[in-house]
Amino acid sequence: MSTNGAVIAIDHLQVEYRSRELGQETKVAVRDLSLNVQPGQVFGFLGPNGAGKTTTMNVLLGFVNPSAGSASIFGVDVRQPIARQRIGYLPELTYYYKFLTAEELLRFYAKIFKIPKAETEKRIDSILKLVELEHARKRQIKTYSKGMQQRAGLAQALINDPDLLILDEPTSGLDPLGRMKVRDIIKRLKSEGKTVFFSSHELGEVETICDRVAILHQGELKIEGSVQDLIKQHNTRLEAIFLKLVGYEEAA
Amino acid sequence: MVLLLVWCFGVGSRLWTEQIAGERISARPSVLKSLLGDSRRLFANHFFIKADEYFHAGYYPSIFDQAATDKKGAASAATTGAVTGDSHAGEVEWMNKPHDWIERFSRNFFPSDHVHLDTMDDDHGHDDHEHDHDHGHSHGHSHGHGHATDGHDGASGGSMVREILPWLRISAELDPNRVETYLTGSYWLRKRMNRTAEAKEFIRDGLRANPRSYELTFELARIYHEHHEDTGRARNLFNLALRYWNDSQRLAEEPDNFMLAQILVQLATLERIQGNPDRALELYQELRKVSPFPESIDRLISDTREGKPPTALR
Amino acid sequence: MNGNNILAISSIVIKELYRRKDFYVLFILTVLITVLAGSANFFNDPRIVGWLKELSLTLIWLSSLVIAINTAARQIPAERESRTIFPLLAKPVTRADVMAGKFLGCWLACGIALLVFYLFFGIVVSAKGGRLFTGDLVLAVWLHWMLLGMVIALSLWGSLLFTSVAANVTICFVIVVGLLFIGFHLGKVARQQPEPFQTIVMIVYNILPQFGFFDTRQMLIHGSHLKIVPVLLATLYAWAYTAFFLTGGWLAFRRRALN
Numbered sequence: 001m002s003t004n005g006a007v008i009a010i011d012h013l014q015v016e017y018r019s020r021e022l023g024q025e026t027k028v029a030v031r032d033l034s035l036n037v038q039p040g041q042v043f044g045f046l047g048p049n050g051a052g053k054t055t056t057m058n059v060l061l062g063f064v065n066p067s068a069g070s071a072s073i074f075g076v077d078v079r080q081p082i083a084r085q086r087i088g089y090l091p092e093l094t095y096y097y098k099f100l101t102a103e104e105l106l107r108f109y110a111k112i113f114k115i116p117k118a119e120t121e122k123r124i125d126s127i128l129k130l131v132e133l134e135h136a137r138k139r140q141i142k143t144y145s146k147g148m149q150q151r152a153g154l155a156q157a158l159i160n161d162p163d164l165l166i167l168d169e170p171t172s173g174l175d176p177l178g179r180m181k182v183r184d185i186i187k188r189l190k191s192e193g194k195t196v197f198f199s200s201h202e203l204g205e206v207e208t209i210c211d212r213v214a215i216l217h218q219g220e221l222k223i224e225g226s227v228q229d230l231i232k233q234h235n236t237r238l239e240a241i242f243l244k245l246v247g248y249e250e251a252a
Numbered sequence: 253m254v255l256l257l258v259w260c261f262g263v264g265s266r267l268w269t270e271q272i273a274g275e276r277i278s279a280r281p282s283v284l285k286s287l288l289g290d291s292r293r294l295f296a297n298h299f300f301i302k303a304d305e306y307f308h309a310g311y312y313p314s315i316f317d318q319a320a321t322d323k324k325g326a327a328s329a330a331t332t333g334a335v336t337g338d339s340h341a342g343e344v345e346w347m348n349k350p351h352d353w354i355e356r357f358s359r360n361f362f363p364s365d366h367v368h369l370d371t372m373d374d375d376h377g378h379d380d381h382e383h384d385h386d387h388g389h390s391h392g393h394s395h396g397h398g399h400a401t402d403g404h405d406g407a408s409g410g411s412m413v414r415e416i417l418p419w420l421r422i423s424a425e426l427d428p429n430r431v432e433t434y435l436t437g438s439y440w441l442r443k444r445m446n447r448t449a450e451a452k453e454f455i456r457d458g459l460r461a462n463p464r465s466y467e468l469t470f471e472l473a474r475i476y477h478e479h480h481e482d483t484g485r486a487r488n489l490f491n492l493a494l495r496y497w498n499d500s501q502r503l504a505e506e507p508d509n510f511m512l513a514q515i516l517v518q519l520a521t522l523e524r525i526q527g528n529p530d531r532a533l534e535l536y537q538e539l540r541k542v543s544p545f546p547e548s549i550d551r552l553i554s555d556t557r558e559g560k561p562p563t564a565l566r
Numbered sequence: 567m568n569g570n571n572i573l574a575i576s577s578i579v580i581k582e583l584y585r586r587k588d589f590y591v592l593f594i595l596t597v598l599i600t601v602l603a604g605s606a607n608f609f610n611d612p613r614i615v616g617w618l619k620e621l622s623l624t625l626i627w628l629s630s631l632v633i634a635i636n637t638a639a640r641q642i643p644a645e646r647e648s649r650t651i652f653p654l655l656a657k658p659v660t661r662a663d664v665m666a667g668k669f670l671g672c673w674l675a676c677g678i679a680l681l682v683f684y685l686f687f688g689i690v691v692s693a694k695g696g697r698l699f700t701g702d703l704v705l706a707v708w709l710h711w712m713l714l715g716m717v718i719a720l721s722l723w724g725s726l727l728f729t730s731v732a733a734n735v736t737i738c739f740v741i742v743v744g745l746l747f748i749g750f751h752l753g754k755v756a757r758q759q760p761e762p763f764q765t766i767v768m769i770v771y772n773i774l775p776q777f778g779f780f781d782t783r784q785m786l787i788h789g790s791h792l793k794i795v796p797v798l799l800a801t802l803y804a805w806a807y808t809a810f811f812l813t814g815g816w817l818a819f820r821r822r823a824l825n
């Protein structure tokens with residue numbers, strides 16, 4: 001597998017969670033995973049609950065150290081902080097600093113990326129408009145609803161105008177309109193030439209916006225390929241492929 | 253957080269006490285008692301020591317130093333003045349040559365000059381009442397120890413004496429049965445601050461809590477004698493003190509003979525002034541039995557027989 | 567480490583402190599108690615100020631320790647609990663940046679709080695006509711602030727060692743107050759011990775941070791003067807311990823899994 005030019009390159013990655021209690025065996029969350037994401041792709045990272053999606057993303061962001069194998073982003077090992085300069089990340093579950101307003105939150109992250117002041121304000125305006133939080137920009141985040149917090153999360157992931165977005169279930173907790181909005185945003189990012197790597201349980205939505213998908217089950221990669229190829233190959237919808245891969249046999 | 257609460261609680265109840273004390277409501281001891289329980293004695297002792305610390309302008313041994321230098325019991329040596337008079341030895345010794353760099357360096361951060369507030373007048377001698385007032389009772393700033401501290405002016409000494417007083421007041425509120433608190437307070441008030449009225453009031457507070465204290469009665473008598481020139485009233489009070497002493501000490505295993513001698517000397521002098529030499533002689537005979545210096549009493553007796561006027565005791 | 571990141575993170579800490587109520591509550595409590603106490607009447611002498619100084623300084627010290635320990639101990643656990651640490655570390659930010667930023671923020675915030683507290687103290691004392699030497703007050707506040715630096719670094723470290731914030735706060739408070747009270751006296755205790763305990767206690771005595779160097783309350787109360795050279799030496803001493811605690815905290819943080 002060639003890693004040349006890949007935005008995300010995962011090579012024989014193994015992640016184990018060692019349990020603190022004695023007698024408990026170590027849990028292998030990701031098993032020998034190799035995966036490449038090419039620039040400009042929208043890549044759907046699928047798998048049932050507990051498959052190891054979040055764990056893989058945690059490795060990509062340097063939160064978790066792999067027990068074997070390696071991963072790099074833009075050719076830089078994920079253990080280097082500089083690898084994260086061009087990333088936007090939306091975590092699975094987060095409450096942002098509750099005592100800050102959306103505006104202040106974005107300003108804080110902009111400061112970390114050393115974005116000049118004038119540019120910061122311009123970006124904040126446009127991003128808040130994009131995620132439809134303009135009306136609440138001066139309110140502390142603790143007054144936000146769950147969906148609003150999710151949008152604030154999306155906004156912070158976009159503040160540095162990243163070339164790669166890693167989104168962990170970006171549409172969870174959003175209403176149908178909100179989901180459509182997020183899909184639009186992802187499409188727009190793709191049209192701007194950005195790479196998007198995201199996990200989701202919404203297979204219909206994955207089908208409509210993804211170029212490629214990978215399906216993970218119990219830490220192992222089951223299938224990887226372009227959405228169109230897979231559908232053609234199996235001659236069925238993504239959902240059916242998914243269910244078959246994870247061992248669910250439809251009563252026939 | 254818990255500690256802070258405890259502290260606030262302590263302070264709060266103290267303040268409250270202050271206010272109630274200001275309004276002179278007599279119910280306050282029970283209030284305090286129920287609030288603090290037996291720990292109020294501990295607090296009272298703490299604040300009594302605090303007063304002594306202020307007397308030394310912050311130059312004060314911690315309990316660790318006291319344990320190291322005074323084998324007889326830390327707090328008593330520092331605050332109450334040991335009867336044997338060697339508390340002073342402990343007092344100067346606790347801060348001798350530093351043992352290590354930490355000790356040496358730490359002295360830059362707390363008052364480390366041995367200063368007393370009591371050097372305004374020359375009290376290094378052993379003149380009668382200075383000596384006896386402190387020696388047996390109340391506070392350890394015993395003038396009788398005769399340490400010559402120098403280098404501070406009377407004015408600052410006077411202004412700092414006043415800072416001792418709140419601690420004594422608080423201590424008295426917390427433990428109203430501790431007689432020496434009142435005695436010490438009264439001493440500073442009348443001797444240094446010229447606040448005889450307040451001193452009298454404080455002693456009266458003490459008597460309210462300890463109605464049959466011969467020491468407090470004695471102190472009150474002295475106030476009438478020395479500050480009000482009210483010989484008659486003073487005589488009655490000295491007599492009362494004598495009676496209280498008899499009530500409580502006569503049958504005690506180790507009677508407070510020292511205090512008895514004080515009462516007798518004062519009372520005898522007053523009797524002489526009032527023209528009752530016979531009563532005075534009676535008292536002197538009594539005194540002779542308990543005095544460590546019977547010869548000097550003999551001199552007083554012969555003076556009285558010859559009808560000489562008594563030398564001023566003040 | 568990256569100065570830009572450290573400053574950005576510290577500014578968040580400061581913002582949090584002044585948006586939370588802790589500081590105001592403690593300050594108002596201190597003011598209230600001091601003012602109430604100031605109106606107490608002792609033997610009709612309005613010029614008595616020493617005990618008020620004592621009370622006010624004790625309250626200031628307690629408040630400052632509570633603020634410092636609570637603020638510092640909460641920082642990293644709160645980041646982990648609300649999972650804000652993830653988006654933060656997903657930026658080009660290292661854990662050393664987080665550690666240093668949190669420390670700086672807490673320290674500056676506590677410095678601001680100290681200024682407010684001591685300003686009030688100065689006002690109270692001068693209103694009562696008490697003596698106060700500005701130079702000594704400045705040095706005393708400085709030393710107090712240096713102490714808080716050590717305390718904050720210690721609590722940050724503790725927050726990475728203990729799982730519960732409450733446990734860490736309690737332990738730090740006990741350690742700090744305990745060292746303030748007995749730190750200087752361990753030497754005497756040591757000298758009374760038989761060997762080998764004497765050597766052991768002596769080593770502990772020399773290694774432990776002597777927080778007592780920074781407590782100059784008695785100097786302020788009794789009008790003694792602080793000298794500049796010892797203050798500077800004590801400052802270096804404080805920085806050495808602060809750096810040590812921060813390094814310890816950073817090592818603990820680095821090894822710690824995030825989820």
Ligand SMILES: Nc1ncnc2c1ncn2[C@@H]1O[C@H](COP(=O)(O)OP(=O)(O)OP(=O)(O)O)[C@@H](O)[C@H]1O
Nearest residue numbers: 017027029047048049050051052053054055056825
């Ligand atoms: N901190 C941890 N300690 C031990 N085991 C963990 C830890 N985090 C995750 N795991 C285990 O690793 C496996 C993968 O978890 P992961 O969170 O990556 O799943 P996921 O694919 O994101 O699932 P979901 O769709 O529910 O978000 C799970 O079996 C989980 O129990």
Ligand SMILES: [Mg+2]
Nearest residue numbers: 053054055092
């Ligand atoms: Mg997940």
